[in-house]
Amino acid sequence: MTNFYNQVTAVQDGIAQFSSNVARIADLHSRTLNSADDNASRQNTALLDDLVGQTRELSNSLKEKIQSLSSYPVTRPQDQAIRKNQTSLLRQKFVEVLQNYQNVERDYRQRYRQRVERQFKIVKPDATPEDVAAVVNDTEGSGAQIFTQALSSSTRYGESRLVYREVQDRHHDIQKIERTLEELAQLFNDMSVLVAQQDEAIDTIQTTAIDVEGNTRAGLEQTEKAVKHARSARRKRWICFWIFIFVIVVLALILGLYFGVGPGKK
Template structure:
């Protein structure tokens, strides 16, 4: 697992800068090799320490992707929102798609790595770590979805404003229909009376770039949604082992508590027993003293 989670690209394909290429789902070209490796892992138990190290690497990968989401993705989103020229729009969207692709591929790789460990024979403690790590991965992907959803909302607001700039005479209904057509990709250019100036052309291109970015994000979110479901199912499969561990821990704690209670009772009983022994010893000494005193008194009187 030495590959970088931030730049892992199993496809070797370059996304287009204009438009959005057809999607066929996230496929793994090494699936057959990985299946053979997983079958071998299932047959041969692996040292739990090795598995725990691999789980830690996945957690490191999650932190790396989180940093990329909070850093590079946020920068790329703002760059597209703030761009003003056609050239800036193209450059910003190209960079944004690159970061999105790295994040998506990174999430898929982490999920595949987690699934491989899960299918490997190991201790129940390792399985519990897998469940925790799976939930962490799912939570980070949900944060990514939230970020993209908020960004898409802001892009749509920009599309509407810029469509209105390019079509100042359009009625509200015409603006709604036009924006919907642009977002759907059915309207590729605006009809601006007299082709007023370069500003109008920039507005058209900016709207097209943003609508293309929106369509790509929406398609990506469909794939990411499936990924979240797969991770949720993987974590759910680990729950019986986790529950068994938790139940075992509860039983140990309960037994330990009972043992402490019984030990405390034994200590109290021992203290009481020692106290009664002292009482008995004192009584015996008193009786002996009385007997001796009586004997001495009788002897002296005779």
């Protein structure tokens, strides 16, 4: 089990790294939102994209390693119990950090939306809720058209153009967050499937153990019956043997008396 424990430690280290990445992602989200410098904001966005990509690869690697540990080959019942407990703890911890990541992304998705809404209202203070929703959710389609119309009627054209570029950037950030949330949802689903498969495997092992126990018990009963039959047959053979001996002795006595007494009388 040494190799198994080494793999468990590697997964634990990976989960710790994942948690650290999520904390850094939250920090970069915050810097991107609060930065007033376009260059600094773009640098933060580049760092964020790179870190999100690393975290995506790490999460997939952790998922595969936990799946591998769940089917790690063991034979002894005590080792099977250890494997079950260790993989269950790892899976639980992994799901916890995934949930934390999900919460971070949802929180900053909402903050990005609020930022886009505020920026749009700078350009169009009288924007309706429908206009705001269209801009927040779609700067490429109807939202972009609404924003363009607002720009054409704005008296602060230069500032409005800067706001529009920021809104586009934030909308792209929202799209990337949506992608991350979809990937996290898939990971949650994969973990649920793994739990179901592991439970099914445990049920199969238990059923097999019950069948083996039943077959063993039936085999013992058949063995006991065979022993009883063998003893009974052996007892009958001995009885027949002694009856045969008795008959031989009786015949010998009769013949001895007959041939011994007969000539004397003559």
